Amino acid sequence: MSNILKLSARELAKGVSQRELTAEAVARAYIEQIQACDPVIKAWQFFDPALVLKSALALDRQSYCGPLQGIPVGVKDLMDTVDMPTTYGSQIFANYQPDSDAACVAACREAGAIVMGKTVTTEFATFQPGMTRNPRSPADEPRTPGGSSSGSAAAVAANMVPLAFGTQTAGSIVRPAAYCGVVGYKPTHGTLPLAGIKPLSPSLDTVGVLARTVDDAAFFVGTLARRPLDPRTKSFMRVGICRTPHWSLASAESRRMLEESVRLFERIGASVRDVVLSPACDRLTEAQMQIMGYEAAAAFAPERRHHADKFSRAFSTFIETGLKINGEDFAVAQLLASNVRCEVDALFQTFDVFLAPSTTDEAPAGLDATGDPVFNRMWTLLGNPCVHVPIGTGINGMPIGVTVVGPRWADLQALAAAHTIEINLQ
16 A cells, blocks of 8 residues: 555546556555554644545446546645535634535545545634644654645645645745645636635635645646646746845745756756846735735624634734725735736746745744745735745755746646756756
């Protein structure tokens, strides 16, 4: 069974579809891995081996094979599941059982995937950490897995699943991917549906995936979006180095990873030069925070009215800050984002992809915070596809990597460039 854990997503689906593997055998292999790893890592909010095996056996009995047949998938506990509790990371919903699946979960099941359970999320996908620890950190020095897709990133990093759903409103896919040393793919905003996912900031919320490889991530999202994405084709790249307005916050190690990725593209003959952003980009991070705060305050009006006493202090402060943002400021922030999207679209006429930092540094020590999403906010606001690729490790031996940013609705360009980095690092 250990060999099953080494198969890619495409290989798993092919093996089960062609009856060379059974979904049951795949499920049992990953169940054993979860049972071995999760008592320490605590990536799972809900995990029921009997329910997993029931789903796998049902797949083995049916004649139709879907494109994701037999692939184990973790579902972030921000997404509704008809057969599993959904808490949204909050004690308010400790006993909540949805009556239907989130749209992306339903599509995942329809394509033949096995839902292994619910992965830990921070409270309402914001800043209050869950119980998960980073699988890459030493036993005597726990470090954050990042947030808010903390359980998904940790589960993939510990090979408890090959794929896990994440969502990103600020940096909730890219940052945990970076801290845990896995691939994080945030598609173009709107690629996958948000129905059945607890809203935080609808104009920013984006469904994506944490994966072991770029190809796994592309295969999964492309299947669900009914838009095949195969990043394994090589193409000449016009690469832009985008240090962003926050370059001063990047550690020496984070800067080194960006420079390593630049040298990699230069070695394979890509055209590499600096991206010059307009001064308006300096205001994008603040705009993202205003939009996120304003929309979250509106989205959580029912909970604020009836259950505010069950909010963490961090979430209460976040909502209070959002309530102080007026509609005019919200409109100005949205207009800024709209204008800069046009500017960035124009830049992508001369670049295929940008390379940018993913995080300020390695995962911070301790489990009381989830790290700073400062390098992710602007890309989430602009809606561009982002792929985090692990590059190496920092001075503490923890993973660091880079973000590949592509033009909106040209996700394959970002994925192909990320795959190029991945294969040339091997």
